[in-house]
Amino acid sequence: MPELSTKLRRFFGSKPTTSSLSEKQSAVKPTPTTTTPVKMSSTISAAQFLAAAKHRRSVYGLKNTSAVSDKRVQEILEEVLSFTPSSYNTQPLRIVLVTGAKHAALWDAISAAAEPVLKGAGEEVWKTMQGIFQMHKGAYGSVAFFDSANVIAESGKTHASAAHMFDEFSHHSSGMAQILVWSSLELEGLGANLQHLNAIPPVEEAIKKFLAVPEDWKLRAHLNYGDEAQPHPEVPQKLSTTETLKVVN
């Protein structure tokens, strides 16, 4: 298989890889983080950790208020950025926090960009989605998760052997950051739901323009949050682990 061999020469050409999601020195020049270190002496059990993670749910009924200060939410984001793993510690993750009137204005920008596209899909589609946009506008804040396409491309050069994997890796790393932030905000007493406006390219462009982020940032997910205006939901029904888990021992 000559093609695969060529790929692998690139794959292992620069240096051997001991781990894809390792946390070695990055190709990206790091500068010291500003986050306050967390004391590890108080580490909880796995059972407590999982119970806390299980508390996270999709909450749609949200108020345009937050009992948690913007400063505290920012601290949580800094914490998550301070230790979320990425392949070869390349760190493509970028986060934008948007709150209050700016959150509402962001949803107006989303709605305006989506209107011509959705009307093209039918007046009914537009009306339904307009209502959903209004609902999300009624929350207090947003945490938008991006990945830097420049970092992903650069990673493929400095770690040529894994060039074909870095986009996939960035999605995994983003998912990790998403669940950590989502869980943390709900443990603070807030509700949150995760949206994917990148499904409609002109809307992603409008969001990037509104937030004035670099052109190469790619939107991965958008977490709306606020004080809960509904009971905290139950976990939805899941497949039996007889279908989803296999043990080989």
Add this chain to the structure above:
Amino acid sequence: MPELSTKLRRFFGSKPTTSSLSEKQSAVKPTPTTTTPVKMSSTISAAQFLAAAKHRRSVYGLKNTSAVSDKRVQEILEEVLSFTPSSYNTQPLRIVLVTGAKHAALWDAISAAAEPVLKGAGEEVWKTMQGIFQMHKGAYGSVAFFDSANVIAESGKTHASAAHMFDEFSHHSSGMAQILVWSSLELEGLGANLQHLNAIPPVEEAIKKFLAVPEDWKLRAHLNYGDEAQPHPEVPQKLSTTETLKVVN
């Protein structure tokens, strides 16, 4: 933009979407989960949750023993499967736990499948990787994360509006499950590191054959674990949040 309109008619055609990563009733017929519910009365703070998540590191020095029983690791996997979110609750995630002699045999199968490919890339590449494979073989167990391609394809039909997004969604959801399992195992006192053997297609095929999983399962990541044979590592240096975090308020 007629093409986009057509796409969006599909996109919103079946039913309006309130959330991509929502947890509504799945198109996949769910059966009751066998997992014991976790009491939420003991929920910890976000600070405790993040401190625990920060404990998770890439640990390469692992023994071929585990102070944590296979049964307990299985319980953790069942817990994670019982609440990890997926878009529209479509649940593509599949997990395989491999321990003891079977873990060692899995790495032999990986090495055998990789040998002709890596030798094609150069004798030096093969020698280096052979040593790395031997190191991973020396751990105690593996947690392999797969996604069902059939579920992803089916999700694109039942939620036609989001058909172009489900592969991406599955990577996010997999990343979420990976970080929850990885963190939990290390909170139990184990060490773990995440590998991506799917980078070499014939190796992924060999893993699937060894584990006897369905053909449509796609390998996303492979977590090796065992008792730690080295000090628990520090968090690597990260970019300043002046580069990675923006606040708009």
